[in-house]
Amino acid sequence: MFIATLIAKESLNERDIQSALASLNEAGATTTRQSDLIDGRVIDFFFDGDPVAARAHLEKIGGQIDIAVQPESNRIKKLLISDMDSTMITVECIDELADYAGIKPQIAEITERAMQGELDFAEALHGRVALLKGLDSAAIQQCLGERAKTMPGAETLVQTMVGSGAATILVSGGFTKFAKPVAQAIGFESFHANVLGEEDGALTGILDGPIVDSARKDELLQSISQSADIPLALCMAVGDGANDIPMLQRAGLGVAYHAKPKAAQAADVAINHNDLTALLYIQGISADQWSRK
Template sequence: MAGAGVRIADASMLDFCGQTMQIDSPDDDAAALRAALDGHFHPTDGLVCTDEPIVPRLFISDMDSTMIGQECIDELGDFAGLKERIAAITERAMQGELDFEQALRERVGLLAGLSTGAIDECLATRIRPMPGARVLVETLKKLGCRTVLVTGGFHHFADPVAEQLGFEHVVGNRLEVAGGKLTGGLAGGIVDSAVKKATLLAEMAMLGESATSLATGDGANDIPMLEAASYGIAYHAKPKARAAANGWIDRGDLTSVLRLLGIPQSQWVG
């Protein structure tokens, strides 16, 4: 692709339903091109890049509201009768209005005394993958991409979700447990936006300078990771995360990521 350009997937509003199209900017002004698309064709699924997209060597993703359709801590809060209160804090944190660590510790503290059995029940009855999540992960793996799930949520949820979807490595927080109940604290360090970015950079260092990376996320704590990736795609994201990323999915499911990368459906797994 010469100069800056946008690849648009499933742009039915342009009568290209089910297709991927490419628009080039003659003056290399990617920001202006994106602003024009947002102004005239919103919502869209798009990726701004200066070269033809390629299959990344690394895929790193957020979990809650990205790979799964729920915020685990909000659903767990429902078992404690505190969902509305906890969800309000979550929303403000994901919008970037609250300090992430402070908001996380406050929400976890509200869960003190909850039985670990609630986690198992929550996993079984509430937590569901986003449409297209497993297809995305398994297709990228088949094409030689390393897959990492990195979350400001908890290993109690992330480990089984990663196994279900096919992620090879998990980075997350650990809920502190004593006597079969949550203590209201966390064990070990906090996985925040800085850790998410550091995880991407560490993984990329092992793959070499020329390797490309893909990151997906939806909230303010994903912004440094999205900005550091070759392709940072904001998935049905909060405004700040969408604005920071060079890719966005407003309409489609997670298979739109494959379309944006130009991977034909004949190569998709499942």
């Protein structure tokens, strides 16, 4: 048995619901039941059939509606692992940091190509960091305060999952000087990111220690899942770029959040219209159960 969840940015109407039922029928699925309308904009359909075909047909409905198709079992996740830049915060920190060095367009172009999967991530990261050599280290804190804004729904998502007993890990191809305060502000239990080299109050243009790249994110998901005795089926991974694809494919549910095409294609679910609270609706957690500051 599978669940198809429709999450509207604003509201679902009867026409949307009937279109979804017709789409499931066209996909050869047998709908056994449906939930009541949840919070005016979410509904679950329970069905037997091919989940891939169901998702493909449902995504043709259009409008500002996100679709999630998943097995009915293991719906509630016990581990959340998430990317940071453009996922839990609204910007790419290295691009914003480059703005203080006056080279944002040059670095942002490389970032975009790396996130699209057109460039080797590690090579692109080393190249961008090298361009920041000599930048005053104080720019990091300034950038953090002025540019690193929390993505809508991030705190509610993380704190609700923490409140339910889930483990939460922030994994970033960015930098610890951003990841640590972001993780603390949102409520993640732990974080992993790259260390920017600094000397005499300025960036050295190199990284200290191993790189958190796609392989490392995947390794962290596997090792944390194993050490916490949480099956991968009960893990949710969230990201937006090619660097996130291995962990999106490894987790029981991989969610591409406002993502690049390759990441969206690789993930089980693509959220394009809603904020991060959509990841709670996917788990069957309605707004009256959310944790809020």
